[in-house]
Amino acid sequence: MAEGHAVHGMAGRVRQLVGQRGRSSGPATDAFDPELLDGLAVSGAEAHGKHLLVHVADTAWSGHFHLGMHGRVSVRRHRRALGPDGLPRTDPPVREGLAWRWLTSAYLLEVTRPTICELLDPDGLTALHARLGPDPLRDDADPAAAVARLHRSRRALGLLLLDQSVVSGIGNVYRAELLWRARIDPHSPGNAVPVEALRTLWQDAIELMTVGLGAGWIVTHPEQLVAARDLLVRDEPVPRWPKRYAVYLRRGRPCPRCGAAVLAERMGLQTAYWCPGCQVLHG
Ligand SMILES: [Zn+2]
Incomplete structure (x- = not known):
């Protein structure tokens, strides 16, 4: 999708x-x-x-x-x-x-x-x-409203990020990679995650998805992000480099940050991927 x-x-x-x-x-x-x-x-x-x-x-x-x-x-x-x-x-x-x-x-x-x-x-x-939640790529999205919506729920953050009535536009790849970058276990209830961490997550969603929009594909790997941003500020197209994810579709493989084996589990309608070694379960 x-x-x-x-x-x-x-x-x-x-x-x-x-x-x-x-x-x-x-x-x-x-x-x-x-x-x-x-x-x-x-x-x-x-x-x-x-x-x-x-x-x-x-x-x-x-x-x-x-x-x-x-x-x-x-x-x-x-x-x-x-x-x-x-x-x-x-x-x-x-x-x-x-x-x-x-x-x-x-x-x-x-x-x-x-x-x-x-x-x-x-x-x-x-x-x-x-009926749609704030969208990280819309100018009218209020970051405070987005954070408040995530923070007031007892549901797992991994579910909230895909619930289009809470926040909209984030899909399964971004869910996995954003939570890994934020070091948050997807099962953490929204209201147990510190507001500051949610603010950082939202800002990261804006930055990653803006690069994704400019590149035309989902770029999340740190080196590829730097290279893609570099091209985009010069108004040059971003080539389709081989996709490199930290956890998405990497069940059982080592986390690039800590080496623990990546876990995968059905969460909502789609499979969540996360690292049990460095993504903290809040609450
Ligand atoms: Zn890890």
């Missing part, structure tokens, strides 16, 4: 279409009627956690998409011949699983196989934002 940085990356690609009128098509459902957007222009795109929102000018509707395990958003340039209305004369063939297509004079945006594909009005948008 795409973690939050990937969905923010998709929103950035969709923003290439801002201001361009488009032909909107796709199968109409009770929740999504592509005709309501036809001929209008994309006015913006944003992510909140793993949810993608596409805003359209001159209508109250926004497209709301969640990609789940198999969904995909693609934005490509095309060179199709244009008709008198400034839009392509013909549509490309329909791909399997297509939920929404937005065809402008220069770009083709396609959403395939999402688990959520619906139109939301302003009240629906407000309700969606309200």
Whole structure:
């Protein structure tokens, strides 16, 4: 499943279409009627956690998409011949699983196989934002609110980090690596972890996921992080180096910090990985 940085990356690609009128098509459902957007222009795109929102000018509707395990958003340039209305004369063939297509004079945006594909009005948008926790990659995320949400719960921190109503955008890889970097055992109840440690964890989530957004993949290894940041400040692309994790998918292998064997256990819907040697169980 795409973690939050990937969905923010998709929103950035969709923003290439801002201001361009488009032909909107796709199968109409009770929740999504592509005709309501036809001929209008994309006015913006944003992510909140793993949810993608596409805003359209001159209508109250926004497209709301969640990609789940198999969904995909693609934005490509095309060179199709244009008709008198400034839009392509013909549509490309329909791909399997297509939920929404937005065809402008220069770009083709396609959403395939999402688990959520619906139109939301302003009240629906407000309700969606309200039910999602703070997202480390959103400018409007309040760090104090995020820390307070983690600290007021007796549930395990490893569960809280994946609960999108508590904080949003963090997925299983970031959960494992963030808790290892913070030296916190995922079973520690949120309210037993010192506030200062939670603040540091949140700040680390912002930094790691910002690099992930810029690189287009999850970078957590210290040397790779330094190298990736270096490239990103120079506005250069980060190559896809071999992924090196401290604990994620490393069950039974030695912790790079203390050498203890990494443990793995189902925690929530996904497997948690942690080091029993250097990650402290609070509470
Ligand atoms: Zn360790």
